Amino acid sequence: MNALVLKAVNEPLFFQSTEEVEPGPGQVVVSLMASALNHRDLFIMQGLYAGIKLPVIPGSDGAGFFGNRRVVIYPALDWGDSPDFQGRDFRVLGMPDNGTFAERILVPESSVFDMPAHLNWEQAAALPLAGLTAWRVLFTRCKLKSGEKVLITGIGGGVALMALQLATAAGATVFVTSGSDEKIDKAVALGATDGENYKADGWDKRLKQKSGGFDVVIDSAGGDGFSLLPGICNPGARIGFYGGTLGKVNGLSLQPVFWKQISLLGSTMGSPREFEEMLLFVAAHGIIPVVDEVFSLKAGNSALEKMNSGNQFGKLVLRNTD
Numbered sequence: 001m002n003a004l005v006l007k008a009v010n011e012p013l014f015f016q017s018t019e020e021v022e023p024g025p026g027q028v029v030v031s032l033m034a035s036a037l038n039h040r041d042l043f044i045m046q047g048l049y050a051g052i053k054l055p056v057i058p059g060s061d062g063a064g065f066f067g068n069r070r071v072v073i074y075p076a077l078d079w080g081d082s083p084d085f086q087g088r089d090f091r092v093l094g095m096p097d098n099g100t101f102a103e104r105i106l107v108p109e110s111s112v113f114d115m116p117a118h119l120n121w122e123q124a125a126a127l128p129l130a131g132l133t134a135w136r137v138l139f140t141r142c143k144l145k146s147g148e149k150v151l152i153t154g155i156g157g158g159v160a161l162m163a164l165q166l167a168t169a170a171g172a173t174v175f176v177t178s179g180s181d182e183k184i185d186k187a188v189a190l191g192a193t194d195g196e197n198y199k200a201d202g203w204d205k206r207l208k209q210k211s212g213g214f215d216v217v218i219d220s221a222g223g224d225g226f227s228l229l230p231g232i233c234n235p236g237a238r239i240g241f242y243g244g245t246l247g248k249v250n251g252l253s254l255q256p257v258f259w260k261q262i263s264l265l266g267s268t269m270g271s272p273r274e275f276e277e278m279l280l281f282v283a284a285h286g287i288i289p290v291v292d293e294v295f296s297l298k299a300g301n302s303a304l305e306k307m308n309s310g311n312q313f314g315k316l317v318l319r320n321t322d
Contacts, residue, residue: 003102004300006095007055009047012301013101018057021106028066028109030073032320034125035100035297036061037307038158039245044095045304053096060093062100063124064320066112072279073100074111075128079271086268092129100125101300103320113276116283126289126315127282128275130158134166135278136270137218137240146171148215151207151232153225155195156183158315159242161290163218164192166278169285175211177203186313190290198225208232221245227252235260242267290314296322 001020004013023029041058043049060075077097080087093099098106115124138144150167152160155176167174168191176187176195184195194210196203207214213234219226223246229239230253239262257264270278281287292314295303303316 001103002297003057004059004297005055006045006058009045009052009054011045013045013058013304015298015300018102021104023106026108026110027106028112030062030064030066030071030105030107030112032062032064032100032103032105033121034063034294035059035318035320036125036129036158037303037316037318038129039307040092041094042304042307049095051096056095057098057100057102058094059100059102059318061125061128061130062105062320063115063121063127069112070115070117070124071112072115072124072128073105073107074113074272074275075132076269077108077111083271083273086271090269092269100320101297101318103297110272113279116279118283118286119288122291122294122317122319123289125317126158126291127162127279129269130162130289130315131166131278131282132270132275133159133242133267134162134218135281136274137242137265137267138163138166138170138216140270140274141265141267142216142218142238142240144170144172144216148172149211149213149234150174150216150218151177151211151214151229152192153177153198153217153219154221155187155192156180156313157220158289159220160218161187161190161314164190165287165289166281167216168192169281169287172216173211175207175214177207183313204228204232213237216240218242222249223247224250230256230260230262233260233262236262238263238265240265240267291317293317294319
């Protein structure tokens with residue numbers, strides 16, 4: 001079968017023929033029609049993950065056929081027994097285990113779920129990791145309720161956009177931030193009420209004035225901008241975060257955190273049960289993941305270059321079969 005293979009860090013992926021996958025007990029082969037990129041794939045290529053094992057086929061998101069079933073794949077392995085946190089053996093598809101940038105993939109049968117019928121292959125492939133991450137941080141960790149006011153920072157990435165779509169479908173009022181006015185306008189077209197460019201001084205004060213304060217804040221960047229978030233939260237607010245691309249938080253004052261009874265809630269991926277809940281919600285509300293551009297599997301490196309540029313709005317997807 002054909003696949004994209006990472007052989008060394010800081011090198012492009014190789015499009016090549018690889019060995020066919022053979023299922024063992026409890027395993028199945030899914031013929032992949034489409035897969036999607038995540039920043040995780042780029043970070044692995046750049047050597048920014050611990051314990052990288054090569055060669056490997058990257059990719060965590062995929063949709064395809066299991067027999068006659070149209071399916072999506074739970075994008076991780078071995079969540080563990082607790083619903084509250086992942087176990088020691090938890091890992092995401094695409095490293096160290098081979099991932100979805102291939103014509104076929106070997107996964108546990110328990111990882112295969114019927115894909116929402118209203119989605120096409122590319123949209124379905126864009127859903128798993130982003131949808132699961134957004135679902136857990138919004139509903140499991142932050143306990144989002146209808147009628148609450150939500151801020152989603154850094155709109156434009158796959159998880160942030162899914163959080164916007166899930167939150168609005170759940171009856172929340174959503175505001176966003178971005179370093180791009182164009183991305184804010186696109187988010188408003190998707191259902192956001194308003195937004196602010198975080199490159200402009202006083203963005204936080206303007207958002208608080210517009211919204212009256214937030215009940216839930218969803219962040220993936222961290223960095224010094226995170227220190228402004230408690231100041232625009234309402235009493236009892238929850239700040240959920242699932243990434244830290246901008247690094248450590250400097251200047252965070254704890255006074256508004258404890259005085260307003262604000263909860264800081266870290267979140268990573270989600271369990272198979274949460275994955276199933278997310279899929280049912282997406283199907284019930286007809287949510288369509290935002291796809292920025294579709295590439296052929298052979299053109300995977302071009303897709304990764306676009307991701308590295310940060311210009312995309314939505315998911316970058318690979319078509320795994322011609």
